[in-house]
Amino acid sequence: MSSISIIGAGNMGAAIARLALAAGTPVQVVTRDGSAAQAVDPAVTATAFGEPLTGDVVVLALPYPALDDVVATYGDQLAGRTVVDIxxxxxxxxxxxxxxxxxxxxAAELAAALPGASVLKAFNTNFAATLATGTVGDVPTTVLVAGDDADAKTTFTAAFDGSAVRVVDAGSLARARELEALGFLQLTLAAGEKTSWTTGFALL
Structure with a gap:
């Protein structure tokens, strides 16, 4: 069984952690504030930022500007792992x-900075609320994943098998550009109050 390390315990990190736990996947949550990690769920392993990672899959549940710090801190450890940019x-x-x-x-920038890792793009087209409920409207929440490593995608998908969401392969890592454009559109619609932060795009 694979395990997951999630760096970040905000709304997205917490929602992803709970999905993995629901699927029976062991979860490590890495934060600068240990109490924030433990507050996600008592079942997670709470670890301070900078301490060793334990997961086969590492989810970077952080804002884009924080990726440089992750690469500087964990670059060597991420080699050989599946790294998920959200x-x-x-x-x-x-x-x-x-x-x-x-x-x-x-995601392409991250892959260039981490040549030894298998970088995937996922979760950036989802709001935390739809991950928490497992639905968008009346259909299951879909997590789109892009990447060049088929085995990494299989490992990632298996980590959430049995949770409320379904994972759909969106193609190669080159498709991350389109996923980020879709995420951008969704964010601007919500920020402009054209839709809400509890909704999202659904794949029928």
């Missing part, structure tokens, strides 16, 4: 553009 690299000063080049993505 970020949407928005320009939060304008909320009107992505801050990565048009032919790239945050």
């Amino acid at each position: 970020t949407n690299p928005l320009d939060f000063s304008t909320f009107d553009s992505l801050v990565v080049p048009a032919d790239s993505s945050a």
Whole structure:
């Protein structure tokens, strides 16, 4: 059985941790504040940032600007692991553009910085509320995952098998660009009160 390390215990990190636990997957939550990690669920292993990672799959449940710190702190440890980038690299000063080049993505940048890791893009098109409920409207929440390593995708999918969400393969890591554009659109719609933070896009 695979295990998961989640760096970050905010709304997204907590929701992802609970999904993995529901699937029977062991979860380590890594934070700078141990009490925040333990508050996610008593069943998680709470670890301070900088301490060793235990998971085969490492989910970076952090804002895009924090990825550099993760690479600097854990770069060597991430080699040989599946690393999941959930970020949407928005320009939060304008909320009107992505801050990565048009032919790239945050996930592609992360893959270049971690050549020994298998980088996946996932969860960036989901809001925490739809992960927590397992539904978008009256259909199951879909987690789209992009990446170049088929085995990494299989391991990732298995870690959530039996939880409330379904995982769908969205293609190669090049598709992360489109996933980030979709995440960007969803965020701007919610921020503009065209939709709510408890809804999202559904795959029928």
